[in-house]
Amino acid sequence: MRSLPTLTLAAAAALAAPAHAHKAHVHGVMNLNLAIDGPVLVVELVTPQDSVVGHERRPRPGAETTAAAAALALLSEAPRWLQPDAAAGCSAGPVTIVPGKLEGPAPAGEKDSGHADVEARVEWRCQAPAALKGVDVLLFDAFRRAERIDVQVAGGSGPAKQTLRRGQRRVALAR
Numbered sequence: 001m002r003s004l005p006t007l008t009l010a011a012a013a014a015l016a017a018p019a020h021a022h023k024a025h026v027h028g029v030m031n032l033n034l035a036i037d038g039p040v041l042v043v044e045l046v047t048p049q050d051s052v053v054g055h056e057r058r059p060r061p062g063a064e065t066t067a068a069a070a071a072l073a074l075l076s077e078a079p080r081w082l083q084p085d086a087a088a089g090c091s092a093g094p095v096t097i098v099p100g101k102l103e104g105p106a107p108a109g110e111k112d113s114g115h116a117d118v119e120a121r122v123e124w125r126c127q128a129p130a131a132l133k134g135v136d137v138l139l140f141d142a143f144r145r146a147e148r149i150d151v152q153v154a155g156g157s158g159p160a161k162q163t164l165r166r167g168q169r170r171v172a173l174a175r
């Protein structure tokens, strides 16, 4: 019966989770979900806040606040962290960001301890989707603490699961 608590936890997590599934929160590991649907490429990044700014609390006034704003500004410009093949003629819509603890006042009772995730979601629309063979991921350039990116691809003809390590950029969407 050892599997029972696991099942119960998974069921509870599924109920609590938003529409998309969250992976485990591991510092240094980012999760990138790519979904291709005709001309649309949906990109969703879920990362520990630690991998973005090196802590998981509200930024302190001064350098930490500046760094937090810079990180969110970078994420809000999709081409600064991910670039579809130029031949596909893709353009990014607005980026929706869940800022973790990087923005806004702390709700009453929030503690400095505990974990926080930052999320970014954007839809790219491509004029020539057949030419979309892959994307270049620039997250290692942007965030020095990122060590690994676990990539899930839905709707492509390339591998559904890919892993990028520091120094790698390319995610194949087609064979």
Ligand SMILES: [Zn+2]
Pocket (backbone or CB within 6 Å): 025, 027, 048, 049, 050, 056, 114, 115, 116
């Ligand atoms: Zn954490």
